[in-house]
Amino acid sequence: MTKKVGLVSAGITRFQRRAKETGKELSYYSAKMALDAAGITRKDVDGVIIGSAPDAFDGVHQKHEYLTDGSGGYNLPTMRGYVGGGTGVFSPIQGWYCIASGVHNIVLITTEEKMSSVLPSTQAAFMTIFDNLIERPLGPNLIWIFALEMRRYMEAHGIPKEHIASVSVKNKENAIDHPSAMLGKKWTLDEVLNSEMLADPVRLLDISPVADGAASFVMMSEEKIKEFGISLDDVAWVDGVGWNVDTTMWTNRDLYYPKYLEKAAHQAYNMAGQKNHSPEVLRKWLSFAEPYDPFNYKELHHLEGLQLFGKGKAPQAAFDGITARDGDFPTCPSGGLLGVGNPIAAAAGMKICEIYWQLTGKAGKRQISGDLTRGLAQAWGDLMQVGTVFIARGGRVE
């Protein structure tokens, strides 16, 4: 029997291309903000989780050790989980099982990335992710594989680029209302479609910007929530979690569809007690989603893997405004990675913050109207084969 676990607060830094603060100082800002928002101190915390993507970005090996003090881990059981870009959503999953299992009662989770440290560009570090024996000699860069996947996806369903570009327009506009955002701006579809070509079909405004930043949240067992007298209006219960990884041989599988994410999503829905996984049912059951959007097509690709739209159906829905913040099924109301920025683990951490703030009515100008029951955050990583899924429900939703 697992314990009931709730998110009780969130904290975040500004996201920016170059931060003056060190990684541990950024972590401190977000961790402290989350503790303050929960009305607790570090002394109340009995477990700390650190989420951060490749060490090669910050340039500090064993980054979790380096980030420990800023993340509040001094003299506490502290650990780091790492699944590449999927990390920021995996960290709260770790927080969940630490509490659900009864090991901890109050967990502080911090996700961090400081990508400005690496020169000449982040691509130099990304290159070392590729297979060292038969891929690196070809001089790959990370944009290649997105371009390869995006083309495969577009070809499989005959998707027009306009539909995909509309995701950039939507998310960057949503980000205008996010206080951490780097790129909140109203772009036209034509500007996205005609932005600088990088690796066909990927253009500059299809991509989220590398960034420095941190995001944190506090999770508590139900007993502690009661003990601290925290109002259920300020709680978002963990409803379901899932994660999955596909073959490491990424050139051996059809990139048009993220099968691993489908499996992770089924795991999360089943845990939440939702047995019907048809898109129409799931979109009613969930109020909104924060799919992972490092590139605009990825939001759509992920919405399909999550079973929230049928295969090939998400692009038209986005283009038609169904996923706008005031649409039938809002996606990335935060502004996403495309608009808020992409400090890898912290970017996915930002999505968890957004789920919490939306479900507790604290999203300010970004607040989705109406009664929200459930929100889903998802991230994706490793070399394109990890899916992590996190579902939360409002504090008073049974």
Added chain:
Amino acid sequence: MLPTKRDQQGVPTTEVWGDFPVTYHYTVGISGEKFFEGLKNQKLVANTCNSCNKTYLPPKLFCEDCFDELTDDSYKEIKASGKLVSFTEVFLDHRGDKLSDPYFLALIQLNGTDTTFFHKLINTNNPTIGGNVTAVWNDTRSGSLFDLNGFQAE
């Protein structure tokens, strides 16, 4: 430049060489600026958490214990002398080659601080744990760790 290269002998299909073609530019951060600016001015700058009564050298933006933010008024110059906590003599460089001039690395507790500070121990052949040491400053300083030449016995 290709990111990997073959072994010079040409033949082998059993080994591939690769490098890690990155450099790093680390900002020293909020508390780091106070510390390195201090070094440039021949000062050791620490800071104190008043709640925990704990003094950090190098200074920190936050107290790692009570997690309070340590604000601008927490910073102060400390006297650049203290006690030798531990040391090691280094005979090999980081490539594993023998050094012609072995040197000492030391952990030093500066007077009035609750942390140990990591630097070189100089002008000594026979360090004594617990002995008093004092900072030796470099005449040219730029806001770097090597604005300090190291510490020597008092």
Added chain:
Amino acid sequence: MNVRGTRLTNDEFHNVAISVDHAPEIQYKWATGVAITKFLAGLKEGKIYGVHCDDCERTVTPPRMFCEECFSPMNNYVELPDTGIINTFSVAYIRTDAVRIEKPQIPVVIDIDGTTLTPSGFLHLLDDVKIEDLKIGMKIKAVWKNPEDRTGDITDIKYFTGVEA
């Protein structure tokens, strides 16, 4: 909501903020392992090797020593043709070090002929093709280095190019 963090301009980041620079001086020497050694040795001879899983009854490339699906050992190496079809491709104007280039590189994932159950293959580059003619499903073939120039490397195949209809 008061979000914090101090934004630096490019100039402030490089020239104003106090900073420490470091260039890691490391190199790696990777053993190519059992299966990829076989693969690379094949390339030196102008051959593309795959490996057959006797349990799943599939042939895959690049070779691997175990089947990640059924977890059986695999050592039944088979020579595959040096032809295949375009699984997906890009026309890239950004080099590996993020520098913009005039003549694009064309990364391609190739489904190598002779792989079975589901097509499989590897990443390489296309060249000597008309960009406007490229499409998924197009038949392509390897263009090899001269035998004396091959070193047992993925670049022993210079590139893939179109097969005349």
